[in-house]
Amino acid sequence: MNIFKRSFKSTTTENxxxxxxxxxxxxxxxxxDQVDQFLAFARENSxxxxxxxxxxxxxxxxxxxxxxxxxxxxxxxxxxMGDAAWIFNPQAHESLQIRLRWVTDYQTQYANxxxxxxxxxxLDIEPWQLDGWRNSEQPDLIRQWVSCFHYLKDWAKTQHxxxxxxxxxPFWLHTLQYPDNGERLDVTIxxxxxxxxxxxxxxxxxxxxxxxxxxxxxxxKCEKSREGIYLGVETVPSDExxxxxxxxxxxxxxxxxxxxxxxxxxxxxxxxxxxxxxxLAVHDYHTWSKMYD
Numbered sequence: 001m002n003i004f005k006r007s008f009k010s011t012t013t014e015n016x017x018x019x020x021x022x023x024x025x026x027x028x029x030x031x032x033d034q035v036d037q038f039l040a041f042a043r044e045n046s047x048x049x050x051x052x053x054x055x056x057x058x059x060x061x062x063x064x065x066x067x068x069x070x071x072x073x074x075x076x077x078x079x080x081m082g083d084a085a086w087i088f089n090p091q092a093h094e095s096l097q098i099r100l101r102w103v104t105d106y107q108t109q110y111a112n113x114x115x116x117x118x119x120x121x122x123l124d125i126e127p128w129q130l131d132g133w134r135n136s137e138q139p140d141l142i143r144q145w146v147s148c149f150h151y152l153k154d155w156a157k158t159q160h161x162x163x164x165x166x167x168x169x170p171f172w173l174h175t176l177q178y179p180d181n182g183e184r185l186d187v188t189i190x191x192x193x194x195x196x197x198x199x200x201x202x203x204x205x206x207x208x209x210x211x212x213x214x215x216x217x218x219x220x221k222c223e224k225s226r227e228g229i230y231l232g233v234e235t236v237p238s239d240e241x242x243x244x245x246x247x248x249x250x251x252x253x254x255x256x257x258x259x260x261x262x263x264x265x266x267x268x269x270x271x272x273x274x275x276x277x278x279x280l281a282v283h284d285y286h287t288w289s290k291m292y293d
Contacts, residue, residue, distance in 0.1 A: 016046035016262055017279035019197065019230055021080060023053045024286055029066040039073055041289050048279070051080035051122040051197075056102045060109055064116040071115040078166070079103050082124030087144040090151050100155060107159055120194075121156050123149075123167040139179035146178065149192045166195035168232070173198075174214040186218035190229075197281040201234035201244045205260045208233070219276040228278035233258065235287040251291035258282075 028034050029052075042050070050070065052063070067077045079099075086096045103118065110116045127133060127145045149167065156163040173186035190196065198215040202208040212231050219229060235254065238244040246254045258280055282288050 017048045018046050018258070019049035019051065019279060019281040020047055020288060021051045021053075021281075021284040022286070023080075023284055025053045025055050025058060028052075028285070029058070029062055032065075035066055035069055037289075038285070039069060039075075041285070042070075042075055043073065045282075045288075048074060049076045049078065049119075050285070051078050053080045054099050054102060056098050060106050063106065064110055064113075067118065068113075068116045076119040078120035078122040079118050079163075080122045080124065082126070082168070084125060084127050084129045086125055087127055087141065087148045090148045103163075104159065107163075111160060117161075118163065120164040120166060121152065122197075123152065123165065125149075125167065126170075128170065142176065142179055142185065146188060146192065149189060153192055164194035166197065167193055169196045169198050169215075171198050171200045171211045171215060174218060184218065184221065186215065187221045190218045191222040195228055195230075195278065197230040197232050199232045199234075199283075201232055201238070201283075203234070203243060203246045203249060203257075205257050207243060208261065216276045228276055230278050230281035231261070232281045232283055234283050235291060236283060237287075246291070247287065250293055252293040254282075254288075254291060 022028050022038075028038055041047070052066070070077050081096075081099045083093075083095060086093050090096050103121070107117060125145065125148065127141045130141060132138065132141055149165070153165050156165045167189070169186065169189065173189065174184050176185040177183060178185050178188040196215075198212065200208050200212045200215065202211065208231065215229055215231070233254070234245040235247055236245060237247045246257075261280060
């Protein structure tokens, strides 16, 4: 279903709202020079939200220094974490619990300094990477995945202040159903989460929008705008086909296509979809920042 059948026209749009992922956290926040490089890149590329991978070995003060510099620049920082195995009894999964405790301790330590608080929990939990996903185990894995989201949403409510919860989700999620009621799986999951970054990875604007419509439709069906959704763009090399990533295509091509999606395609201008579309999410900072014209 293509709910955005419009011609493209590249335009300049004010107040862009882009996000990105930082996986190699220590490389970015380990020195003031690297932090300053990120801030300059974020300013140049309209990044307003960053998902930073939580490594429990990082001192709280190191992350606080990074977040404290992002906040005045209008950049929200969310705690990024994820492992497909977490869907199996998340309450007892050590690697998950260690990260949740780290976030709780961090938020508690800086409770009186809003400038350095994390602004959300961003999950990258991909059960389709598990062996049982393509056989008869899939229904149980889907149940456990949704249950894990419920668990993490309940945990996030206990934080001070409560943290919004978003997740990276595949664009094809609408093709699956929740086993117990036959509801579209994207609708079931979006009813739990506060937002999402859908992995609509295509390296041309029309290709991306051809697969993005169902993600926006899921928000409408569950009747909860909440944080809205980001549409994902890939810059990391991919072995899934030449149509997936902008890797090797040059920064100019990426910049023009982002502008095309944000401007002329009218996502921000169509009243019926404006509240669902939060912005574009470019994966990831490390490869994006190394692209050249």
